[in-house]
Amino acid sequence: MTAGPAVILHTNAPAVAMKLLRDKHPGLSVYPCDSYAGLAALIEETKAEIVYSVRFDGTARFPRSALLESPTVKWVSVGGSGTDHLGPWNPEKVTVTNATGVAADMMAEYALGAMLSFSLGLRNFARHQRARTWITGAVEPIQGKTLLLLGLGRTGQALARRAKALGLTTLGVRAHPRPTADVDEVHGIEALPGLWGRADFITCCVPLLEATRGLIGAAAFAAMKPSAVLIDVSRGGVVDEAALLSALDGGRIKGAALDVFSTEPLPADHPLWRYENVIVTPHCSSVYEGWEEKALDMFADNLSRYRRGEKLLGVVDPMRGY
Structure with a gap:
């Protein structure tokens, strides 16, 4: 050599x-x-x-x-x-x-952690802990829930394995649909209008391309369950942030865990910082x-x-x- x-x-x-x-x-x-x-x-x-x-x-x-x-x-x-x-x-x-x-395994753990945080209401309990108030509380299982995976690359597949182990139904979307381990249904991107409303958790792990820019926009949020949680570990731009803010303000989704943003670092005056039902992390799910x-x-x-x-x-x- x-x-x-x-x-x-x-x-x-x-x-x-x-x-x-x-x-x-x-x-x-x-x-x-x-x-x-x-x-x-x-x-x-x-x-x-x-x-x-x-x-x-x-x-x-x-x-x-x-x-x-x-x-x-x-x-x-x-x-x-x-x-x-x-x-x-x-x-x-x-x-x-x-x-x-x-970083597929780490990003899958991040997504799973976000799912559990919302189902267990950890942010709400933490808020009451800071105020030193004892409340009557309850937690919610994720077993039996439905996870929609946007992207079935290494990260999507790593999350699917973990989700199946915890008893979730898994729906997957990929550019070229084919049977995928630990995914109950695999669809093409054209099937998304009929999938949004079935999901309790939606995890975005697709690359940013012209075909995926703004993929999760106003129509997607309008079709989601009010109890749905969005988790984004892809790239800023896949989620239409204006549409997300509108959905949050209108109570059309339960909340979101966001690790990526259209502008990074996220500006200090960005409205996403102020939502109690939004987890903001500094593009660290792969670190x-x-x-x-x-x-x-x-x-x-x-x-x-x-x-x-x-x-x-x-x-x-x-x-x-x-």
């Missing part, structure tokens, strides 16, 4: 990444970059052919052009699963891979101790394939988003 091409590790924790990659690929020319602003100059200086990149400082400022317009960059390895911050790109010019599945080491392991293995001239794993189709 030759010394190989120049590689940039574009992450806010480059020291960890550098050590791991040098252990697995000794002698390789590896350069750290821990800012958005410095990436273009470093690519030009090093003539980098490969960039491992994590979207660590939001989408709006992400240096997309530095990666996709560079004459030297041939492969961008995304440290997470989402690639909407890069799209569109020309797959004839640059190959984009992702670390699909690196857990050891996630980047796992993603870097996947990159290092793929880099071995690249250096041997073999087909890369996890190549993303820019039209499908996965």
